[in-house]
Amino acid sequence: MMDKTFDPAAVEARISTRWEEAEAFKAGRSDRKDAPPYTIVIPPPNVTGSLHMGHALNNTIQDILCRFERMRGRDVLWQPGMDHAGIATQMVVERQLMERQIHRRDLGRDEFVARVWEWKEESGGRIKDQLKRLGASCDWSRERFTMDEGLSRAVLKVFVDLYKQGLIYKDKRLVNWDPKFQTAISDLEVQQVEVKGNLWHIRYAIEGEAGRFITVATTRPETMLGDVAVAVHPEDERYKDLVGKHAILPLIGRRIPIVADEYSDPEKGTGAVKITPAHDFNDFDVGKRHKLPLINILGTEAQLALNGNEAFFEELPPSDDLRAILALDGFDRAEARKRIVAMLEERGDLVEIEPHTHMVPHGDRSGVVIEPYLTDQWYVNVKPLAERALGAVRKGETKFVPENWEKTYFQWLENIEPWCVSRQLWWGHQIPAWYDADGNVYVANSENEAKAEARAKHGHDVPLTRDEDVLDTWFSSALWPFSTLGWPDDTPEVKRYYPTNTLVTGFDIIFFWVARMMMMGLHFMEEVPFDTVYIHALVRDEKGAKMSKSKGNVIDPLSVIEQYGADALRMTLAAMAAQGRDIKLSVQRVEGYRNFATKIWNAARFAEMNGCVRTANFDPRSVQETLNKWALSELAKAVAEVTAGIEAYKFNEAALAAYRFVWNVFCDWTLELAKPVLQGPDSSAKEETRATIAFIFDEISKVLHPFMPFLTEELWAIKGREGPKRESVLALASWPLLGNLIDEKAEAELGWVVDLVTEIRSARSETNVPAGAQIPLALVSPAPYVKDRIAVWGDIIKRLARLSEISYADSAPKSSIQLLIRGEVAALPLEGVIDLAAERARLQKEIQKLDADIAKIDAKLGNADFIKRAPEEVIEEQHERREDATARKAKMEEALGRLKGA
Incomplete structure (x- = not known):
């Protein structure tokens, strides 16, 4: 027997272990060696980082794509890893040393770097475990780090090759200089502060x-x-x-x-x-x-x-x-x-x-005013590399979603300046350049190679000093799509998984990371690194304000997971991830999707208590009962909508299509309409309905799995204990293909019943009919098939719509409101049930009040001074209030229109 409630905390760790034991996320599985590959490289989080809501959105979207394609049979590699985060990591370790009154220069470079590696092994990378808590289905066995040996070889080769090609050089130019850390920093590390x-x-x-x-x-x-x-x-x-x-x-x-x-x-x-x-x-x-x-x-x-x-x-x-x-x-x-x-x-x-x-520019980590500072630095002449990266997007080799972000990409690359790649730090990839006493520079893969070059120049050995600077973190990150696969070696992984498919990232690093990966990929691999760049929006607070610690409006994803479960958070983010629109997140929304998980769990328990067990060789195309045909048809439509939504990167449409089917069609209608059969005597109809519901539950688990992996994997295991043995974990199950189950005839019949009950319920609510009141329904000059439907479904319609009777009439009875249901007129006589005159007056008063509210909002939005001074979130709130008031007014006018004819 299933537990009474779904407890995410008790389930999530167990499910994660189940996936690991099944090697569900492993790329290159023997059963998929001939399957087409699908590759996503994770935007490597900083080794110092912890999960924030932006990470949660970014990785939820990546996981949806990976789980979806894995279930479609592809050989999925979601490549994980972390960035060494030069300045951030050095700052953490320096701070720890300073607590013991030790300065890094007291230790010397080698000892300090050794301390950083110690910190990395002991304390760094907690974000990896946090991503696992979110359900990220990366191939964790292939985890990489931007300073591991393989990636370091890639960085060396790229720097040396670019130098020899004349694309890397040293120059005296202005840089963003952080006086506290005494290093050049990138534009992304500069925060503009109003002073x-x-x-x-x-x-x-x-x-x-x-x-x-x-x-x-x-x-x-x-x-x-x-x-x-x-x-x-x-x-x-x-x-x-x-x-x-x-x-x-x-x-x-x-x-x-x-x-x-x-x-x-x-x-x-x-x-x-x-x-x-x-x-x-x-x-x-x-x-x-x-x-x-x-x-x-x-x-x-x-x-x-x-x-x-x-x-x-x-x-x-x-x-x-x-x-x-x-x-x-x-x-x-x-x-x-x-x-x-x-x-x-x-x-x-x-x-x-x-x-x-x-x-005034400030360092985002140091907090001090940044100084434009003239200094000698290493630069990459990226102009020729940018030309190829521009051409690739213009030709459609790589596309942006939403498409409008191409303009940002073009603007940055068309006006690109030399890239300062040196940093005055100790933690990072040390620049492979050595100097002799005369200042001649030797750029080489190793000190021995540099010495050989110096010997060739001078005719004898000369002492060399290595450049103390390290490379900008973005330099190694720019190689991520191919360095993680083993390049510069010609590995099987490079051949199979490059170029990658989809890159999911934020708009703020289109230039710093996306463009540079494009440039490096095209230059060294002769192919674009990915075919699609999906740019996700910002996660803001419920009022539309940017989350910040100073405002006290930060929502911690780990706290949300603790309280509501990872599935509820993931489903919330997916359902709100409309292209080009920022997400206004509130804990109440997450609670709503936790309630959705509870609804699914309760429906599963209902199915279990009513004997809805999977049967061997069940063929959904052979069902005879209209209800089952209709439910399967609606399921097929929902699967098609979810599939199309994910394929088009419209994650909100995909998530909401799944939500509507599960809550509205399956739980609210299918199970409700099936109750008389399930609770009636044994019959072939009962047996078929049980098998159909069990089948639909399996398909629901599949279609919801990319969004809510823990709940669905648990239900898959529970339902797998009954009936035929499961072949695999749900993460490796096949994505539904149900297009041949769409049944227009069943939809016409049961769809009409559903629409009729829905419209009656809506009319009752809008006109303030008491909830417990039983009211009559008159069908006006109905078509013959309507009477046939009433003969079959009449009792259920009366129960669900709270009707005292259903009758037929040549014209609408006096004092009734009329509903048009797919071309058929249904009338609800309300005389004696409500005070029609008072209800008309109430609605008119409500409409007048809404008109006044809308006028006030319009006056504000039309005030140039208000628009200039009000924060962005306040203006957005006014637009939302206007939309809400306009929608409510339309509802009131519709209700009033019905009553005017009564």
Whole structure:
């Protein structure tokens, strides 16, 4: 006998063990060696990471696809693994060391890296177990790590080959510099934070024109020490006569040109901007256009670095002001700012201080202000690689779902800049470059190869020093689709599983990861790495706000799993995963799908208690009872909808099709209509109905399995104890193919019965008929087949719709509301049951109130000031309230329309 309730906590671990013992997720199974492959590579989570709701959505979608294709008979490889996450992992270990007053430099590089590996083995990778809790059906036996030996060989080969092809080089350029970690970081690791600051208006004297000044406005007065020009817009009449002349930099005395450049916006500030190419990305571009010098006035910790700085001193006249500035050498940028502003004010060069709110870049992990910093780094010239990656998508070799994300992909790749791949860290793939005493560089697969190259150059052995930098984490991740399969070796896995099929990822890494995998895959494998990129949306809170710890609105997936089970969370995410729409998640929604799981469990117990047992050689095409034909026909339609939904990456449509069939068609109608047969005397109809229900339950388990794997696998095992022996676990069972079961005749008959009862129930609710009231039904001038249906189903219709009687009439009785059911008129006489006049008045009043509500919302949404100032989630909430009010109004108007004729 089944347990009274489904307890996910008691089932999930046991089911996971069952899958492992059956090797259900193993790629290359002997029984599928001739099956077509289907490959997904997991977006490798950070080894420091823990499961958040974005991971839960991403991996639920991947798992749906993998379980679906596995059940369709394909040889599925869902390749798991983790990313070494350079800066995040180094930060974790450094923090642990600092708690014991140990700095990594006290240990030295080798010892520190050894400590990181120890941490990784002991504490890293907990997200793997969390993904298993979610039900992720990866081939865990093939797990990879971006710094394991095989992937390290792939990284070495790619770096060396690109260098020898002239696509990797060293250059001095601006980077995002984190002064706390003292390393370059990627744009993805930069977080824009709104800060209330100031615009300082500073006047620069015009050379040779006594008493004339040009005023610039800046949020960074301390960087003026590195100014090399002032830019104005070429069409700005105020400054046309100044273009080509020179200004004198206050405090410093440097003579700097005034240039015309469209970067300067006449509408912002004073229309004149200071140009500091070594400390601003836009200024760097202006500097390149006008061949301006680069003067870096900051050190690696964002402190003033002036003494000994040759570029800073060039052509500077000695002065008391300059000596005062040089005395600030070593000061932190914030303190230097205060002192420089005070000096400007004292000398009368500070015109105005204007309060100014603006976005300031911060390190997402360090929390400090990021500095555009001029430094030597390694770069990849990705322009030629990007051309191939653009062409592949334009030709349809890889498609994006939703398609609109192609535009984002194109925009990024069409405007691509050289990729800075070096990081000033110790944890990561150390750059395979060695230097001799003269600064000559030797890029090679090993130190011995580098020494051989140096020997060939010098004619004798010379000492070499290895580059201390490591590679950007995204460099190794870019090779993920083929490095995980054993490349650069020509392995059987590379031949069978590359290119992969579907990549599931978030929009924020289309450039950082997707585009780079495309570039590397095409360059080294001569094929796109995947045929489809599915971009999933964000998971927000129930009000549409982005989840964040500071807001206190984060929903922890593991807590949700503990409370409601993994299946409920997965089904919720799938049912809400509409293409292009963010998910507004609430715990109440998850609770709703937990109730769905309970509904299925209760239906299974009902079937068990009524003897619905699987029978050998049951042929669903041979059933004779109309109810069974109809139920199987509806099942076939649902399977077709679920299949089409998953194939089209419309996971919400697939999940909701399965939900509607199970709850509405099977539980609410099939089992309800079958009760008289199941609870009646033994007969061939009873035997057939039992077998049909048992068959449908198996098919429900299959069609729901990609979404709710634990519940369905448990039911599969329970139902497998009765009847013929199961051949395998459900995860390896065959996907239903039931198209030949669609029966239009059965649907016409029972579909009409279902529609009739549904419409009567709806009309009763809308017109406030008391729940316990028995009311009559009159069928107006019915077709002959209607009377035949009533003869068969009349008693059930009366019971389900709470009718006192069913009669036939030539015209609708007085004071009745009329329903049109597939062309047949059904009338419900309500005189004496409700006060018709009062009900009409109530509905009219409700409609007027809804009209007023809609008008208020329209006024808000039509207010430009409201739209400008209100948070995104508040605006979205107003749109939803309007949709809800409009839908309720339509219902009320429909009910009123029925009563007007009564």
